[in-house]
Amino acid sequence: MQVVLTLILSFTVGLMVIPMVILWIKKKNILDLPGGRKIHKRSVPSMGGIGIMVAFFAGTLGSLPVSDYSNYIYFFCAVTILAFIGFWDDRKDMRAGHKLIGQLVAFFLVIVLGDIRIESFYGFLGIHELPISISYALSFFMLVGLTNSFNLIDGLDGLAGTLGALSCGFLGVWFMSTGFTAEGIICLGMLGSLMAFLIYNWHPAKVFMGDTGSLPIGCFIAVFIMLFIRENGEMHPSAVYKFHAPITSGLTLMVICSYDTLRVFLRRIRRGKSPFSPDKSHVHHFLMRMGYGHDQVAMFLGAIKVLFLGMVIMCSGMNEHLMFPSVVGLTIAFGSLINVVTLRRVREKVRKSPPISQRYTLKSNGAIKPTKSTWEEEAVLES
Incomplete structure (x- = not known):
């Protein structure tokens, strides 16, 4: 009640x-x-x-x-x-x-x-x-x-x-x-x-x-x-x-947030930037550049989290020494797959896009501005 x-x-x-x-x-x-x-x-x-x-x-x-x-x-x-x-x-x-x-x-x-x-x-x-x-x-x-x-x-x-x-x-x-x-x-x-x-x-x-x-x-x-x-x-x-791997099971509740933060920080450091410098390299930005909408990305990442929670429940009898590497390995595999598929999709869009002269717009003050799809594609390809 x-x-x-x-x-x-x-x-x-x-x-x-x-x-x-x-x-x-x-x-x-x-x-x-x-x-x-x-x-x-x-x-x-x-x-x-x-x-x-x-x-x-x-x-x-x-x-x-x-x-x-x-x-x-x-x-x-x-x-x-x-x-x-x-x-x-x-x-x-x-x-x-x-x-x-x-x-x-x-x-x-x-x-x-x-x-x-x-x-x-x-x-x-x-x-x-x-x-x-x-x-x-x-x-x-x-x-x-x-x-x-x-x-x-x-x-x-x-x-x-x-x-x-x-x-x-x-x-x-x-x-x-x-x-x-x-x-x-x-x-x-x-x-x-x-x-x-x-x-x-x-x-x-x-x-x-x-x-x-x-x-x-x-x-x-x-x-x-x-x-x-x-x-x-x-x-x-x-x-x-009882979950026999309490630490891994607990941290799995924040697996998407933690993975995304670590990935973004490492990416920025690798490129010589401060890990706290803002950019659009989070996992949800990558998924949106694949053509998915807000609601689709939210449901997709929510579904991945449900998958992880289901794994934790089904493997509740496993100890930390088995669960920790399993969860870490699965997390890295999912993240790598998203990165690979995103880059492939964006490169396909670049190949099919108009010539470079048609991908920029001329503003009234004479400045040249890239189209939205152009800077999105360039941002992904830089990664």
């Missing part, structure tokens, strides 16, 4: 609040304008994360037992801080260093005060309980990496919402099934709010979540991955819903 109540409440609140947020953003003229690295062609309200967070807190706090509030008070404070950081960044474009400091403050609340952290490797690589200093350092690194990788994947309509909803749904069902009711309610509260958001964010999007949504949601999923790893690792080996 609590599951149904949480989902219905967060979903309903989201349906009512998000349109009001859209109207408020339009009134304040806080719009995400096209141009530059942006792939949308019209001005769209950003900061839809406000509606997501309002719906999440309404659904969760409305059905979570009062006795469980204190256990997650620091977590709730952390995601609220990240929502405010994202809101300010959407308004004013904060410096990366300032954003990182704010994130570290939020993560301090979760890791040190809330005591939610990576405590053990549970035998992976022969490592069990971690020294407290290493536990803190690894937990901070994990939260920074996963939170920002989710932020970076939010590049087209419906994608971040779809991937986030899949993670929250998986975690919510697992926590409820294993008796961790409070954790299950919290995850399903976020699931309901993301489902409501996707109605307005599906292509063509009426609103974007912005950093106001992607930062707290990325932290949310990362924190519950750590809880998933801890609770799984401490389960009795004969438990029905």
Whole structure:
């Protein structure tokens, strides 16, 4: 009953609040304008994360037992801080260093005060309980990496919402099934709010979540991955819903975001650029250059994530030493396949395209401007 109540409440609140947020953003003229690295062609309200967070807190706090509030008070404070950081960044474009400091403050609340952290490797690589200093350092690194990788994947309509909803749904069902009711309610509260958001964010999007949504949601999923790893690792080996490779299984929930971030960073470094320099080399950009639309890319990457989750469930009895290389190998294989197919498709388009003299347009001021398809093709071929 609590599951149904949480989902219905967060979903309903989201349906009512998000349109009001859209109207408020339009009134304040806080719009995400096209141009530059942006792939949308019209001005769209950003900061839809406000509606997501309002719906999440309404659904969760409305059905979570009062006795469980204190256990997650620091977590709730952390995601609220990240929502405010994202809101300010959407308004004013904060410096990366300032954003990182704010994130570290939020993560301090979760890791040190809330005591939610990576405590053990549970035998992976022969490592069990971690020294407290290493536990803190690894937990901070994990939260920074996963939170920002989710932020970076939010590049087209419906994608971040779809991937986030899949993670929250998986975690919510697992926590409820294993008796961790409070954790299950919290995850399903976020699931309901993301489902409501996707109605307005599906292509063509009426609103974007912005950093106001992607930062707290990325932290949310990362924190519950750590809880998933801890609770799984401490389960009795004969438990029905135990995953015997808790670290690999947990990280699989962010496999697309993590792979994309690592691939982009390595590509930029290889080309002599800063790993933080912006460009249009994310996996969703490549898929769109193959001719797929926003909704098709979101469903395609969502389907790949479902495939990985299915693999994790079917192989729940495998240990870390078997699961980790299997997941890493499958991830690299999928990524390499996408790269190869994309380059082949674009090169075919180049061969069939008009002569070079017809691929540029002359602007009124005498400047020569490449057509959209031209710079897209050149960007891929450069990679």
